[in-house]
Amino acid sequence: MLVLRRALFSELLAVIAYPLTLYLAFGVGLKGYISAVEGVPYPVFIAPGLISMTAVNAAFDESAWSMWFHRRVQRTIEEYRVTPITVYDIVIGKILCGFSHGIFKGVAVTAVIFVFTPFRFSLLHLAFYLFYIILGSMIFSCLGTICGSTIDKPENIGRVQAVVLVPLIFMSGIFFPLSSYPAALVPFIKLLPTTAAFDGARQALLHGIMEPVYAVNLVVSATVTFLLAVWIFDRKMAE
Amino acid sequence: MAAVVLDSVSKVYGSITAVDRFSLQVRQSTIFGLLGPNGAGKTTLIRILTTLTRPTSGRALVEGLDTQAEGRKVRELIGVVPQENNLDRYLTARENLVLHARMHGMKPEEYNRRIDELLELTGLSGRQHDFPDTFSGGMQRRLVVARALVHTPRVLFLDEPTTGLDPQSRRAVWDHIRSLSRDMTIFLTTHYMEEAEMLCDRIVIMDHGRSLVDGTASELKERLAHAHHYELEFRSGGDRYEEVLRALPFVKSLEKVGDTFRLTLTAEEDLKPLMDSIAGADLRKICLREPSLEDVFIELTGSKVRE
Numbered sequence: 271m272l273v274l275r276r277a278l279f280s281e282l283l284a285v286i287a288y289p290l291t292l293y294l295a296f297g298v299g300l301k302g303y304i305s306a307v308e309g310v311p312y313p314v315f316i317a318p319g320l321i322s323m324t325a326v327n328a329a330f331d332e333s334a335w336s337m338w339f340h341r342r343v344q345r346t347i348e349e350y351r352v353t354p355i356t357v358y359d360i361v362i363g364k365i366l367c368g369f370s371h372g373i374f375k376g377v378a379v380t381a382v383i384f385v386f387t388p389f390r391f392s393l394l395h396l397a398f399y400l401f402y403i404i405l406g407s408m409i410f411s412c413l414g415t416i417c418g419s420t421i422d423k424p425e426n427i428g429r430v431q432a433v434v435l436v437p438l439i440f441m442s443g444i445f446f447p448l449s450s451y452p453a454a455l456v457p458f459i460k461l462l463p464t465t466a467a468f469d470g471a472r473q474a475l476l477h478g479i480m481e482p483v484y485a486v487n488l489v490v491s492a493t494v495t496f497l498l499a500v501w502i503f504d505r506k507m508a509e
Numbered sequence: 510m511a512a513v514v515l516d517s518v519s520k521v522y523g524s525i526t527a528v529d530r531f532s533l534q535v536r537q538s539t540i541f542g543l544l545g546p547n548g549a550g551k552t553t554l555i556r557i558l559t560t561l562t563r564p565t566s567g568r569a570l571v572e573g574l575d576t577q578a579e580g581r582k583v584r585e586l587i588g589v590v591p592q593e594n595n596l597d598r599y600l601t602a603r604e605n606l607v608l609h610a611r612m613h614g615m616k617p618e619e620y621n622r623r624i625d626e627l628l629e630l631t632g633l634s635g636r637q638h639d640f641p642d643t644f645s646g647g648m649q650r651r652l653v654v655a656r657a658l659v660h661t662p663r664v665l666f667l668d669e670p671t672t673g674l675d676p677q678s679r680r681a682v683w684d685h686i687r688s689l690s691r692d693m694t695i696f697l698t699t700h701y702m703e704e705a706e707m708l709c710d711r712i713v714i715m716d717h718g719r720s721l722v723d724g725t726a727s728e729l730k731e732r733l734a735h736a737h738h739y740e741l742e743f744r745s746g747g748d749r750y751e752e753v754l755r756a757l758p759f760v761k762s763l764e765k766v767g768d769t770f771r772l773t774l775t776a777e778e779d780l781k782p783l784m785d786s787i788a789g790a791d792l793r794k795i796c797l798r799e800p801s802l803e804d805v806f807i808e809l810t811g812s813k814v815r816e
Contacts, residue, residue: 273599273600344595344596346595348561348595349656351561352559352560352584352589353612353613508563
């Protein structure tokens, strides 16, 4: 947190610039061409997904790169390991760090979109939406921790993001409704945790709907990735 | 009670035996030096003693506590200075020490005074709010040593503490280590014979995961007293004699430094045939050379460079 506080302005600038650009490009630029999606104006349709995307990307980036940097470059993980704290304390600390970055940056983007665009939502829906953001950030923070614990070359972390995470995020309906997929594919797409995080978040924020299948998917995914991250880190440290 | 006990400890990585049934006891409040060439197993032993690595077999104890069964308690008692300066470059010098203190569960009223003392002691008070990236290698090393001491450990492990330092910084670290030895046991590994000789009450030389010899610096040198080291210096034409000397069957080793030849004979009686073989040479000097700790090290571990 001390390090985040020190670099607050540059961190926020970098984090806000990307989703805001997408919002302006797609939400404003395409507004004249796409009138409404599922009865919702297009800029409003994409806004919840952009906020979620910012949060989960921030959670992944922080936990993956921080873990990799502390393990491979600074080797501070070794310093932590010769103190009375345990490997579980270290990995849980790293996961929570990524998670809190995700939440913090998600809130920052929400505030910016709220201030600079006509996007509005009911505060009553916010609690449901937070459920998705929190679990989405937790899942991506755990995935980042797994990557940071196991991948030694930095370019391979970038490849995981480009080849696995970005397609998963874009397939989950941030910019288009799931009804665009062939009907046979939809049940499979709905099983993706990213779909649960993004489509579920949109339904929660815009319509106040809590989709039980999405909620269970996220809780199970968060639990599994958390246990996996802790186990993998423990194994890696025992090598 | 011994501060450090290794009881037939082995560590095997696949087909490589890094440590092979190594046993050792180190008394409390002594400075113990572990010497060995690269890959001898020194760092593996330190990693086992500091709970970072599990031994394949055998038992390692620190202050009577088993490093595997009571790892957390062991880590409360030890300070570690690793080979690399693993400081957090996003935290200032003082923040690095505070983070370490907090990981040891210390309260601000305990650690603030202690950190002030250590920064003063290591000459870093004036730079405490600067980031380690802006420090010289010697300053970073002193900060790593200070960090290892924040929680007042009973046993301090130093893995090659002065590697890469200039002579002044090296001496500053030595002075600092010596000043600590009254209150704690110090276990250090080093490549520098001079460092071991200056600092250590007891030295073990190891290679291929095994202990080769154990004693004080003077005891180890005494072991080579039977070896016959001589120095020959020619006033002129020394090069002509290099091949002659190398061909002598009783010359165990030969090293040429400028016009001086350093050679080891197999026995004292070989001196006469040596002189006969270079009869008529324009000799400036011939003298018996006292064995150094480095001679002992090379004698035991060989002179070939390790991969």
